[in-house]
Amino acid sequence: MIKVIHCIVNGKEEEIPVDIRESLADMLRHRLGLTSVKKGCEVGECGACTVLVDDEAIDSCIYLALWADGKKIITVEGLQQHTSLLTPIQQAFVDEAAVQCGFCTPGLIITAVEIVGSGKHYSRDELRKLISGHLCRCTGYHNILNAMERIVEEAHKFVGNEY
Amino acid sequence: MYDIENIYEAVDIQDAIKALVENPSAIPLAGGTDILIKIREGKLAGKSFISLHHINSLKGITRDEQGNIMIRPLTTFSHITYHPLIKTYLPMLGEAVDQVGGPQIRNMGTIGGNICNGVTSADSASTLFTYNALLEITGPTGIRNIPITAFYKGPGRVHLQQGELLTGICITKENYEGFHGHYIKYAMREAMDIATLGCAVNCKLNASLDQLEDVRLAFGVAGPTPMRCNKAEAAVIGQTISPSLFKTFSEVALTEVNPRTSWRASRDFRLQLVKELSKRALKQAILLGGGHLDD
Numbered sequence: 001m002i003k004v005i006h007c008i009v010n011g012k013e014e015e016i017p018v019d020i021r022e023s024l025a026d027m028l029r030h031r032l033g034l035t036s037v038k039k040g041c042e043v044g045e046c047g048a049c050t051v052l053v054d055d056e057a058i059d060s061c062i063y064l065a066l067w068a069d070g071k072k073i074i075t076v077e078g079l080q081q082h083t084s085l086l087t088p089i090q091q092a093f094v095d096e097a098a099v100q101c102g103f104c105t106p107g108l109i110i111t112a113v114e115i116v117g118s119g120k121h122y123s124r125d126e127l128r129k130l131i132s133g134h135l136c137r138c139t140g141y142h143n144i145l146n147a148m149e150r151i152v153e154e155a156h157k158f159v160g161n162e163y
Numbered sequence: 164m165y166d167i168e169n170i171y172e173a174v175d176i177q178d179a180i181k182a183l184v185e186n187p188s189a190i191p192l193a194g195g196t197d198i199l200i201k202i203r204e205g206k207l208a209g210k211s212f213i214s215l216h217h218i219n220s221l222k223g224i225t226r227d228e229q230g231n232i233m234i235r236p237l238t239t240f241s242h243i244t245y246h247p248l249i250k251t252y253l254p255m256l257g258e259a260v261d262q263v264g265g266p267q268i269r270n271m272g273t274i275g276g277n278i279c280n281g282v283t284s285a286d287s288a289s290t291l292f293t294y295n296a297l298l299e300i301t302g303p304t305g306i307r308n309i310p311i312t313a314f315y316k317g318p319g320r321v322h323l324q325q326g327e328l329l330t331g332i333c334i335t336k337e338n339y340e341g342f343h344g345h346y347i348k349y350a351m352r353e354a355m356d357i358a359t360l361g362c363a364v365n366c367k368l369n370a371s372l373d374q375l376e377d378v379r380l381a382f383g384v385a386g387p388t389p390m391r392c393n394k395a396e397a398a399v400i401g402q403t404i405s406p407s408l409f410k411t412f413s414e415v416a417l418t419e420v421n422p423r424t425s426w427r428a429s430r431d432f433r434l435q436l437v438k439e440l441s442k443r444a445l446k447q448a449i450l451l452g453g454g455h456l457d458d
Contacts, residue, residue: 020167020169020170021170022164023165023199026164047265047267057267059271063195063271064195064199064216066172067216111266129354130266132353132355133268134265
């Protein structure tokens with residue numbers, strides 16, 4: 001059964017017909033072409049499909065598209081700035097070589113956006129806990145944490161500004 | 164695409180109950196972090212569901228004039244952990260649900276789903292047992308309240324009749340005021356894992372902080388459902404804090420539990436955890452309450 005939902009995806013109002021059986025990950029990838037949303041495990045363990053729904057990071061593979069009705073969704077595509085430059089969060093991942101194969105990267109960047117959005121300082125252990133919902137099978141966790149630490153350090157410059 | 168026969172999106176509690184009565188085989192769907200995975204596994208494939216996701220009256224935490232705290236069942240784990248009322252009055256609950264799954268799961272999974280699933284490993288359940296939580300259940304004929312300690316029938320089965328929905332989790336003031344609690348989740352990994360054993364202790368000290376005025380001990384995975392250890396509690400209530408008290412507490416607890424061997428851990432290992440974690444959780448709860456350990 002098809003149902004029409006209304007939501008704001010990456011700042012743009014969308015009216016989308018969705019199958020009631022569809023996950024949010026499928027909707028974002030197939031109906032809107034937002035392929036930064038990766039499908040890894042499809043059971044909410046790997047975090048590759050992480051997106052922000054009303055500013056909270058969720059696994060879009062175990063979230064029904066129906067539930068996105070009335071919500072504000074952000075994917076990595078939505079982080080793009082007018083100048084076409086990388087956001088400071090993305091730049092930190094590049095600078096710290098926190099990307100190997102890149103499959104886990106969009107999800108981790110979305111979690112980084114959520115973390116930075118809180119404006120708080122976190123210890124490395126706290127950051128470990130905050131990224132525990134992501135799997136990086138290249139096991140590049142050290143560099144990911146380096147990037148996260150760097151972002152959190154610089155966070156106050158961005159909070160209230162663009163991500 | 165999930166293998167789902169149909170989903171009805173309920174607009175309010177009465178609508179959800181009506182839909183449950185009309186579709187006896189339909190399953191209520193809250194955060195989906197367990198059910199959607201079971202659909203994927205095939206266990207719940209092809210079923211009909213009633214989504215509670217958009218019912219706002221099932222979300223949120225409030226405190227009334229008497230000081231009783233009401234947690235609505237669709238409140239997510241992260242909203243519980245970060246809620247000022249929980250941080251102030253029920254910190255153990257906030258800390259326990261902060262150990263469920265990972266951060267994204269905690270932004271989706273709900274406390275009501277955690278309880279109604281009927282699983283023994285639910286991190287919220289053993290903790291709620293030690294707060295003597297009262298469950299508000301709404302059905303076609305009205306509202307009834309039952310203590311969470313009487314809610315579980317068996318593994319995966321709870322006392323919800325046809326058309327009934329969990330609509331509130333209430334913790335009365337006398338069940339948290341003066342109490343300090345500690346929950347220990349023992350699992351193989353520090354995140355994204357299910358408890359091998361969960362142990363919650365909530366205790367109240369006397370005015371001079373050297374005796375246990377009240378103690379509650381509850382376990383997850385020490386039996387087919389979450390459970391309280393009333394005998395262990397009775398054995399130490401009114402006693403002076405001493406090394407022998409901890410020994411008694413854990414030894415009596417061992418006589419009450421009945422863990423099983425599963426692929427996660429053997430019965431013997433779980434018994435060892437019961438013995439050790441009950442002591443550790445009690446010690447930590449006493450320290451939180453300002454007491455001293457005499458050892």
